[in-house]
Amino acid sequence: MGRKRTKSGKIRLAEVAELAGVSPITASRFFRNPEALSVAKRTRVESAAKELGYVPNLAARALASQRTEVIGVLIPSLTNNVFSDVLRGIYDASEGSRYSIQLSNTRYSILQEEKLLRLFLAQKPAGLIVTGIDQTAESRAMLEAADCPIVQIMETGPDPVDMMIGFSHYDAARAAIAHLFEQGHRRIGFVGARMDPRVQRRLDGYVSAMKDAALFDQRLVVTTATPTSVTLGGALFTDLLAREPEIDAVFCANDDLALGVLFECRRREIAVPGQIAIVGFNDLEFMASAVPTLTSVRTNRYEMGKTAATMLIEAIEGRRPEQPVLDLGFKVIERQSSSARRSDNRPGVSGAGAANKMIALPSSHD
Amino acid sequence: MGRKRTKSGKIRLAEVAELAGVSPITASRFFRNPEALSVAKRTRVESAAKELGYVPNLAARALASQRTEVIGVLIPSLTNNVFSDVLRGIYDASEGSRYSIQLSNTRYSILQEEKLLRLFLAQKPAGLIVTGIDQTAESRAMLEAADCPIVQIMETGPDPVDMMIGFSHYDAARAAIAHLFEQGHRRIGFVGARMDPRVQRRLDGYVSAMKDAALFDQRLVVTTATPTSVTLGGALFTDLLAREPEIDAVFCANDDLALGVLFECRRREIAVPGQIAIVGFNDLEFMASAVPTLTSVRTNRYEMGKTAATMLIEAIEGRRPEQPVLDLGFKVIERQSSSARRSDNRPGVSGAGAANKMIALPSSHD
DNA sequence: AGGAACGTTGACAGCGCTACCAGCAACGAC
DNA sequence: GTCGTTGCTGGTAGCGCTGTCAACGTTCCT
Structure with missing residues (x-):
């Protein structure tokens, strides 16, 4: 009557229990809460499982327990370097745990995010990691009604749904501008692409810092909804120069743009930082090795992902x-591209030589 | 008798069936094979499901049907730009389908890959995407025994497990070297990092091309197992120059290295391409916007991911x-950094100006 | 010595869905 | 008119695991 071996030849919990001489339910407990077993049975089940090469059937477990061991992750982009670092952190933290990552790409659309959220929630995930704090009202309601831990990542803000890990993009931008002020720059342009909420907050930080110094001018701001790229950095900078040739610094909303600006300066034989200083955002690896080295705002992306996933798993297991x-803060990494302005006698257009001399400048930090 | 509403308040298939006035099994069929229903019942079930907001329970479905709707993806790195493009293609192709992506990171370890493969296979995935053709014997055996479609991506080779999509890294490297030969370069260095199997094959292609021209010299090759980075490109190039100051071109196993080499040249005031030509690999976005623009071998990464996932899904559904x-081939995108050597009178060390003149050179393709 | 408290174990009854097969009507072939 | 054949539908019986609760033995307290 009782089926012996399953037709597919797969090892089930029942086989393990039989070999270990315990009831199936005891074997089941071994995999969920080993401490609840006596040492004798624990070792018996353990060796039986190993001997048979038992692998639990996750679908059956999910069905019976009414919950899954899936952590849903919603991020806006798969190509942006920023998110690949965060993701790596998340995967690293999940590795070795019982949880698996289910990743979805919102493509910077909060409507898409809402749709994906609904999909995820229907499968009762063990936990959820969502990007940012700008959800639709509907999404927000779903998140609040969800009976699983949730971490919002990438930025901090008031009123977290549950847990939150990030930093203030607004403050980070202000710090970058403060650094440029310190170095003697005054007409500082802003170059931004994609203009997702976090880039917008960097812009807000820039605007407030400039206004505080009574230096704000709308013509200094060039943005686009287009996805970011190095090439775009050059194009936006070209726009900026056309509007306002007298700028002495550019704050770029990310490092790709900064690199594009650097190349465009080189193309135009504009000395960096002699004529124009450049500051990027994120501190991607190449910033330290560009010529001149490029100042940027370091953000702890890997740590953010890793900590978020770790916190989430802890919370799932009841340890909030x-x-x-x-x-997680940020840090302005000062490099050659934003070194102090030397003097007023700007090098001429044949300034390529001057640009080369920049190499002699000391790298401030890092 | 029969339980009415589930305690959790969730809508089940039974509720949908009841509202539609059909048996549960008929409702079930609607979601798996709508064509099998009469039009009348089909529309009835459809509207009932919509009205109740029914979402199928995937765990129950997986348990009952003995298979999942999960596509496992094994890639070696999450940070490498190359893979983020591939991944984006995979996710794009899976979107809208019933399949979900389960991603794991092998960290360039075939042992780790074997472990993950075992884990995946135990959950009976609907299909599998694995990177490359260098699996362990054990992995290979598991793949061959797996009863699901499998796609190997990133490169082509003999003896596919099942399906395969990629290109020949060996041929691509040879094409890059052939291009440099055409431009008059002879002492061509090779710079490579990480040295995973695909980079190794690029090196093999380089070696064979150089040997064919009787130009091979072991001192021209600088490699390291260290993961790639822009900074590393500069360091490896420095090594190469120390070994062999008379090189006239560098073939970089990837674009990050190429950018690092470019920066190092700038730092050393070596004219590109006047004194040294640079060719990268992958054609990342920034290559077209560097100064000078950088020649690279374009690979169709996004298409590779997208096509792989599309093929896999087709195969899963029985349409091999x-x-x-x-x-998918490749294409050498010729840009300024590898333009023809002009003459033998090399510009002096003050060659930065000469490098700037490069801007005037026409960009060949792209 | 009695009883409470604890730690450990097992029986039962599903979780929500689908594979399998049987049934039934409608239709055409002979 | 009988017999397949096809198209659609439904019943039965689990898929492999775990939640709940009861039962058991042991220890410790009074």
């Missing part, structure tokens, strides 16, 4: 972190 | 592609 909102 | 092995 003492500190549900974490600000 | 007529052509199970697909070579």
